[in-house]
Amino acid sequence: MELRNCRKCRKLFISISERNICQECCEKKEKNYDRILEYLNKNPNASVEDICEATKTTKNNVAELVKNEKIALTVSFEYKCEICGKKIKMGKACPECKKKVSNELNKAIDKVKKEEGEAKARDLATKFALNLRDKQKGRR
Numbered sequence: 001m002e003l004r005n006c007r008k009c010r011k012l013f014i015s016i017s018e019r020n021i022c023q024e025c026c027e028k029k030e031k032n033y034d035r036i037l038e039y040l041n042k043n044p045n046a047s048v049e050d051i052c053e054a055t056k057t058t059k060n061n062v063a064e065l066v067k068n069e070k071i072a073l074t075v076s077f078e079y080k081c082e083i084c085g086k087k088i089k090m091g092k093a094c095p096e097c098k099k100k101v102s103n104e105l106n107k108a109i110d111k112v113k114k115e116e117g118e119a120k121a122r123d124l125a126t127k128f129a130l131n132l133r134d135k136q137k138g139r140r
């Protein structure tokens with residue numbers, strides 16, 4: 001457990017897991033997501049502008065859901081790769097960056113495995129994933 005500032009409203013809250021937003025914002029987000037999902041079920045070909053207007057949400061919220069692969073849009077909707085900034089339509093990073101990151105990680109893990117053993121390599125994999133996430137957070 002640790003005390004953190006909510007990423008959305010900046011309020012202090014006690015984080016029990018990996019969460020970086022407070023309970024209130026989390027609930028708001030869930031409701032938002034439900035609304036968007038419901039709207040998309042009824043209007044599968046809705047544009048992003050339609051979704052924002054009908055569900056009182058922002059393009060950023062919609063982009064976040066697409067990035068996390070929670071929703072899929074039939075219309076074309078582009079946003080930036082979190083690493084290089086190139087326009088993409090799916091996932092958090094473009095295929096090139098994804099490949100680069102996993103190549104780097106595999107190389108590093110292989111090296112550690114040879115030099116320091118399996119357990120250390122697993123350690124590194126976890127740390128690397130956390131690092132990357134923090135880096136991406138800072139870019140927003």
Ligand SMILES: [Zn+2]
Binds near residue numbers: 007023
């Ligand atoms: Zn909050």
Ligand SMILES: [Zn+2]
Binds near residue numbers: 081082083094096
């Ligand atoms: Zn990229």
